[in-house]
Amino acid sequence: xxxxxxxxxxxxxxxxxxxxxxxxxxxxxxxxxxxxxxxxxxxxxxxxxxxxxxxxxxxxxxxxxxxxxxxxxxxxxxxxxxxxxxxxxxxxxxxxxxxxxxxxxxxxxxxxxxxxxxxxxxxxxxxxxxxxxxxxxxxxxxxxxxxxxxxxxxxxxxxxxxxxxxxxxxxxxxxxxxxxxxxxxxxxxxxxxxxxxxxxxxxxxxxxxxxxxxxxxxxxxxxxxxxxxxxxxxxxxxxxxxxxxxxxxxxxxxxxxxxxxxxxxxxxxxxxxxxxxxxxxxxxxxxxxxxxxxxxxxxxxxxxxxxxxxxxxxxxxxxxxxxxxxxxxxxxxxxx
Numbered sequence: 001x002x003x004x005x006x007x008x009x010x011x012x013x014x015x016x017x018x019x020x021x022x023x024x025x026x027x028x029x030x031x032x033x034x035x036x037x038x039x040x041x042x043x044x045x046x047x048x049x050x051x052x053x054x055x056x057x058x059x060x061x062x063x064x065x066x067x068x069x070x071x072x073x074x075x076x077x078x079x080x081x082x083x084x085x086x087x088x089x090x091x092x093x094x095x096x097x098x099x100x101x102x103x104x105x106x107x108x109x110x111x112x113x114x115x116x117x118x119x120x121x122x123x124x125x126x127x128x129x130x131x132x133x134x135x136x137x138x139x140x141x142x143x144x145x146x147x148x149x150x151x152x153x154x155x156x157x158x159x160x161x162x163x164x165x166x167x168x169x170x171x172x173x174x175x176x177x178x179x180x181x182x183x184x185x186x187x188x189x190x191x192x193x194x195x196x197x198x199x200x201x202x203x204x205x206x207x208x209x210x211x212x213x214x215x216x217x218x219x220x221x222x223x224x225x226x227x228x229x230x231x232x233x234x235x236x237x238x239x240x241x242x243x244x245x246x247x248x249x250x251x252x253x254x255x256x257x258x259x260x261x262x263x264x265x266x267x268x269x270x271x272x273x274x275x276x277x278x279x280x281x282x283x284x285x286x287x288x289x290x291x292x293x294x295x296x297x298x299x300x301x302x303x304x305x306x307x308x309x310x311x312x313x314x315x316x317x318x319x320x321x322x323x324x325x326x327x328x329x330x331x332x333x334x335x336x
Contacts, residue, residue: 112315170269
């Protein structure tokens, strides 16, 4: 595969469109029904990345954990697994191996607050198979940047309410061994009964009526594992980064950026992704001056694992998305 052109600023003209699906109240299973081939392609990518044995073992453990905790998304994920032709539906729904660079600040256009966001994950296919799904919740509709067969939310925009995204914190450090730390953190996760961050963020989009309510829920709800949430509201100064461990929060007001290291918190951890501090510094520099294009997606924010770039503004009902793969842009730019 050719290497990523880290200086690429424009995409080829013949790239595929990102599907925009209105699934209403039908939930994420309707995304699979609308595009079953895309669903199978993502599962195949997971099989290539993790291997069949790891997926089967991971599926078994993930399903057991979801069942023990009476997870509210279990039935959906069980339906995904029943529809799949290969293992992976359970494990991929609980995978938390992506890294991201995100910011919130006043939109330079003068309307509302804007979120800029990239998602990095070495899983091939996430960029070219991304979809935008309009989904309904008790608090109103929201636009979910997602994939067929995924029950959580990692990036979304609710017109007239807020936009939000998740970043992954460093892996908590307990010892001199990375593998021992990984095992200790998995044991701690196994013992937790709280929601995974991606399920909490979906709950927020479905039930929170405004920025203030979303901020409170993201800061106060117990989690099964640490997470960074970026929340962008309606007013230019209505935004924050919520740095979370399982039971406590540090909230930084906008303008603010986050990558994959703690800024307000002091939890010892192992770095994740490509140059987290460099990505953070670049986003801090570019956040307030970039336009509604993806010229800000440049190294080190752009790297070989970048799979998504997103611009969101709930006050302007704005959502701009592009999928990326290792070789560069993988989709045309989607825009609401």
